[in-house]
Amino acid sequence: MPDGHNRSAWIHEQPGLTALALVSALLALFVLLPYLQFVLFGVVLAYILFPVQERLEQYIRPTVAAITIVVATLLIVLIPLIYVITIAVRQALDVVNSINQGELDVAAIEEAIQFNGYAVDLVELYQSNQDRIATGLEQLAMGVLDFAGSLPSLFIGLTITLFILFALLRDGKRLLAWVQWVLPVDDTILDELRTGLDQLMWASVVGNVAVAAIQAVLLGVGLFVAGVPAVIFLTVATFVLTLLPLVGAFGVWIPAAAYLAAVGRVTAAAAMVVYGLFVTFSDSYFRPALIGQTSAYNAAIVIVGIFGGLIVFGAVGLFIGPVALGGAKLVLDCFARERTGVPTPDAQREQTTPGAESAPAAAESETTLDTADATADTELEESEKTNVDTDTENRSGD
DSSP states (O other), X not given: OOOGGGHHHHHHHOHHHHHHHHHHHHXXXXXXXXXXXXXXXHHHHHHHHHHHHXXXXXXXXXXXXXXXXXXXXXXIIIXXXXXXXXXHHHHHHHHHHHHHHTOXXXXXXXXHHHHTXXXXXXXXXXXXXXXXXXXXXXXXXXXXXXHHHTHHHHHHHHHHXXXXXXXXXXXXXXXXXXXXXXXXXXXXXXXXXXXXXXHHHIIIIIIHHHHHHHHHHHHHHHHHHXXXXXXXXXXXXXXXHHHSTTTTTXXXXXXXXXXXXXXXXXXHHHHHHHHHHHHHHTHHHHHHHHHOOOTTOOHHHHHHHHHHHHHHHGGGHHHHHHHHHXXXXXXXXXXXXXXXXXXXXXXHXXXXXXXXXXXXXXXXXXXXXXXXXXXXXHHHHHHHHHHHHHHHHHHHHO
């Protein structure tokens, strides 16, 4: 077999087999494309649950452990998630219907607003924007109908997700070994890429979702205590908005505080503002603690990756989009380094920082001092030994 250094040359020497491999890979990709987001969702779940698989394999067989995790995921995660989303959609439709049918006490809201020094006619405002509101409600209703019509496809997609999850949990290590064997790339580079992608997956999937879930639960509890309606819908909205950059929990607690102030509950509105600020600023603590730092996961990659991933991959693009962009940066860094033989600019800056230069110098200085002290101690011991020998000889002569 050719070694790692001759892989690229072998590809040029076997153009027919190389072309056949590329065509086969493209055909496999076309087969996966219709349900690509469900496949990627299975990959995300497998990444999150693989440590549980390794723990269970210490006590039971890998197949039994994978089946156990898949069933637990279905019962504990997927079914409750679908149930919560269903309640959130129902509450959102109830709010829209209440607004559309005029069930809200518009006069009371106008009086509360006028009490704060602002005069507004909500009825006239509604009438002037009635066409836009009707168009928005129609689009929302069509979206719900489209979602209901796609339930069979959704069922098939979730089935694919569960099978992908089972296969990756049971045979994930063998799949990684096979990919590393197939790709014509040196093992050292593949190991580096795997480490970088692992950091990206942790930052985008585990850390980002955990931060969004914590903030959503915190704000949901505050909304429930404040008596804001449609708490489930607002909690789900908080989770989604917290995943999105530049929005966060602001998009939920500010309208909730405005609603409380409009209905005359000024104290509750002020408390909601304080509590909402606490939830929002907790992001600056939770995110560094859970995500950490990686050079391939910066603000630009997060923003472009999330919004671009949503368009390309659907909902799972919230997590896969930043990983795809960050992974592309890692691959290009390795390509440029191998082509030029020069490390990345980030690595060069780390090597030329004052701290990086002073640390070896300090270590060298400490080593020199330690060597000098040891030499002085040795000379002192030899001097004392010489004096003792001289005293002994003098006594013998006497």
